[in-house]
Amino acid sequence: MDLSSINPVVLAAALMVAATPILLAAIGELVVEKAGVLNLGVEGMMITGAVTGFAVAVMTRNPYLGMLAALFGGALVSLIFAFLTQVMMANQVASGLALTLFGLGFSALLGQGFVGVAPPRTPRLDFGFLTDLPVVGPILFRHDPMVYVSIALVAAVWYWLNYTRGGRILRAVGENHASAHALGYNVRRVRILAIAFGGACAGLGGAYLSLIRVPQWTEGMTAGAGWIALALVVFASWKPWRALLGAYLFGGIIVLQLNLQAAGFRIPVEYLAMSPYLVTILVLVVMSSGRARKTLAAPGSLGRPFHATG
Amino acid sequence: MLRLEKRPQPSTFWNWATPVLAVGLTMIAGGILFAALGKDPFAAIKMIFWDPLFNPQFAAYSRPQLLVKAGPLILIAVGLAIGFRAGIWNIGAEGQYIIGALCGAAVALAFFPSPGWYIFPLMVLAGAFGGWAWAMIPAILKTRFNTNEILVSLLLVYVAEKILAAMATGRMRNPDGAGFPGSRNIAQYPAAANPELIAGSGMHWGVVAAFIAVIFGYIMLHKHILGFQVQLAGQAPRAARFAGVAPARLVVLCLGFSGALAGLAGLFEVAGPARMISIDFNVGYGFTAIIVAFLGRLHPVGILLAGLLMALTYIGGELAQFMLGLPSASIQVFQGMLLFFLLALDVLSNYRIRRSRSEVA
Numbered sequence: 001m002d003l004s005s006i007n008p009v010v011l012a013a014a015l016m017v018a019a020t021p022i023l024l025a026a027i028g029e030l031v032v033e034k035a036g037v038l039n040l041g042v043e044g045m046m047i048t049g050a051v052t053g054f055a056v057a058v059m060t061r062n063p064y065l066g067m068l069a070a071l072f073g074g075a076l077v078s079l080i081f082a083f084l085t086q087v088m089m090a091n092q093v094a095s096g097l098a099l100t101l102f103g104l105g106f107s108a109l110l111g112q113g114f115v116g117v118a119p120p121r122t123p124r125l126d127f128g129f130l131t132d133l134p135v136v137g138p139i140l141f142r143h144d145p146m147v148y149v150s151i152a153l154v155a156a157v158w159y160w161l162n163y164t165r166g167g168r169i170l171r172a173v174g175e176n177h178a179s180a181h182a183l184g185y186n187v188r189r190v191r192i193l194a195i196a197f198g199g200a201c202a203g204l205g206g207a208y209l210s211l212i213r214v215p216q217w218t219e220g221m222t223a224g225a226g227w228i229a230l231a232l233v234v235f236a237s238w239k240p241w242r243a244l245l246g247a248y249l250f251g252g253i254i255v256l257q258l259n260l261q262a263a264g265f266r267i268p269v270e271y272l273a274m275s276p277y278l279v280t281i282l283v284l285v286v287m288s289s290g291r292a293r294k295t296l297a298a299p300g301s302l303g304r305p306f307h308a309t310g
Numbered sequence: 311m312l313r314l315e316k317r318p319q320p321s322t323f324w325n326w327a328t329p330v331l332a333v334g335l336t337m338i339a340g341g342i343l344f345a346a347l348g349k350d351p352f353a354a355i356k357m358i359f360w361d362p363l364f365n366p367q368f369a370a371y372s373r374p375q376l377l378v379k380a381g382p383l384i385l386i387a388v389g390l391a392i393g394f395r396a397g398i399w400n401i402g403a404e405g406q407y408i409i410g411a412l413c414g415a416a417v418a419l420a421f422f423p424s425p426g427w428y429i430f431p432l433m434v435l436a437g438a439f440g441g442w443a444w445a446m447i448p449a450i451l452k453t454r455f456n457t458n459e460i461l462v463s464l465l466l467v468y469v470a471e472k473i474l475a476a477m478a479t480g481r482m483r484n485p486d487g488a489g490f491p492g493s494r495n496i497a498q499y500p501a502a503a504n505p506e507l508i509a510g511s512g513m514h515w516g517v518v519a520a521f522i523a524v525i526f527g528y529i530m531l532h533k534h535i536l537g538f539q540v541q542l543a544g545q546a547p548r549a550a551r552f553a554g555v556a557p558a559r560l561v562v563l564c565l566g567f568s569g570a571l572a573g574l575a576g577l578f579e580v581a582g583p584a585r586m587i588s589i590d591f592n593v594g595y596g597f598t599a600i601i602v603a604f605l606g607r608l609h610p611v612g613i614l615l616a617g618l619l620m621a622l623t624y625i626g627g628e629l630a631q632f633m634l635g636l637p638s639a640s641i642q643v644f645q646g647m648l649l650f651f652l653l654a655l656d657v658l659s660n661y662r663i664r665r666s667r668s669e670v671a
Contacts, residue, residue: 040460080650089314089661090653093399093460097600098649105642112637219639224468231461270476274469281451281462289455307316 019251028201040096043226044103049203074203358626374512389568402463404596405470410573413440441573516578
């Protein structure tokens with residue numbers, strides 16, 4: 001084993017790239033859950049976004065058009081979930097699972113012709129002298145635009161949820177849907193919009209995987225990233241900035257285990273590869289047990305169906 | 311405008327009519343999908359639902375496959391359904407299936423090549439134990455630390471897949487296999503094999519176990535106090551606590567039971583149809599079983615029928631893939647659509663649809 005082959009600067013830069021897809025998916029799901037809806041279909045929406053983004057980017061030779069398509073692809077499949085749970089009053093857990101199962105199959109079907117194809121490259125941004133700074137440059141200022149978009153999105157969601165009228169309505173709907181309804185807010189419409197937003201974010205996260213992080217299309221390539229994003233929302237206690245922190249923590253673990261694999265660490269590759277999942281479970285345990293639970297502050301109506309009578 | 315009015319009691323008629331209707335609608339939507347893929351929709355649907363059973367050319371091969379594929383689906387789904395009824399969501403059956411298979415195979419490989427009547431029963435115990443133990447992780451984390459069992463059980467699927475890969479390429483690799491990944495062929499080791507019991511029927515011990523599980527599940531859910539507690543906990547958790555139902559005990563029981571059944575399914579598969587531990591041993595039975603459980607209305611007898619139907623889509627899908635060049639993923643889409651339709655139509659059993667005159671509010 002040769003640990004000296006692991007360069008901390010490269011590691012920190014790769015961490016941000018590894019964290020971005022789960023961060024995008026998690027920030028979308030955070031808004032959905034703040035509206036009181038538990039959508040377990042993140043994995044399905046992500047992989048749908050991954051394949052639509054990849055297909056469109058390959059066909060148009062433009063990665064940004066691909067990402068735009070992924071936004072719509074993710075939002076579109078999430079509307080199936082919205083229709084089931086908000087209009088047909090179906091069970092949210094079952095509908096979310098259905099979305100994941102469907103998404104995995106649907107993406108495999110769409111992606112058949114795209115296996116082994118190279119996507120167009122997404123250029124990295126150049127911030128002039130900032131990019132040329134030693135250490136700080138490669139870590140912070142030498143990324144593709146989506147890394148910065150994801151951070152901006154976190155800031156925007158944080159601001160929107162806390163300081164705007166729309167955000168407060170959304171939180172009211174999530175905390176207590178009966179009261180929100182009594183106040184005259186359209187619970188169903190707020191939730192459908194939130195679900196579509198979550199789907200768009202998850203789709204974008206998926207496209208980031210297939211277009212930038214990997215970059216390639218393979219069946220089932222999200223490999224649980226959607227589920228890690230769901231866990232991340234719990235870790236974040238439904239707070240946007242904590243989701244950013246959590247995503248970078250997970251990104252760090254993913255990158256570190258990949259580096260240890262490459263460095264020939266004396267543990268079989270498979271055991272290193274399971275570490276992100278094990279750490280996710282560990283984090284869930286810590287966050288949901290004992291004293292931590294009191295500060296969790298899950299939205300009051302999370303996962304409960306709402307049916308307006310009369 | 312249409313509006314929904316909640317029924318005081320779910321409708322029994324619609325409860326059983328919706329799966330049939332959902333299958334019908336899925337056939338139509340599937341037909342449209344196949345047409346969009348440039349295949350003859352009628353030929354494809356016939357190939358999936360009719361030819362595996364009745365076409366003289368294929369039936370001899372595909373009919374036994376029906377039980378082979380339905381066995382694990384039913385076995386897993388019966389266990390899942392009991393938990394789902396109680397509101398305990400074990401969605402990691404795929405992982406429990408893998409660990410059960412690994413534990414069972416470990417016993418077989420440890421005894422290889424000695425004969426002995428006790429080896430297969432020991433494997434069965436090991437398989438059930440493996441699945442049970444893997445399901446105990448989310449169960450204990452849920453009861454001790456209040457951790458969400460949905461996420462934990464699902465994440466453990468990925469962990470189990472990595473363990474499977476490590477075993478297939480490492481400790482369980484066939485020493486006489488010229489370095490190829492994959493274990494010894496357990497199906498060719500007489501003391502450990504899970505053979506076809508009646509030639510040409512597809513019946514093996516796993517199918518027998520599935521039938522027993524259906525009967526056992528029916529008795530437990532509908533004739534035993536535990537079944538009552540399960541239903542109560544699912545429909546009225548607060549009332550259940552007043553009635554003396556210990557939620558923690560129920561979580562451990564439901565997850566343990568479904569885990570053990572999933573482990574058994576894995577064991578019977580590895581010693582029978584799959585023949586050995588290999589990297590791609592698991593084919594998604596644990597996830598498809600979720601669809602089977604819902605399609606069967608979380609009722610053991612319904613699950614039996616749903617399992618057979620789902621097995622049919624697998625076999626018919628393979629046939630259509632082979633004969634019509636239908637992509638293999640389209641069957642997965644087909645199964646996903648089935649669950650969508652089912653969930654959407656469930657509205658009919660829980661609500662009445664009324665035409666509401668627009669009143670001036």
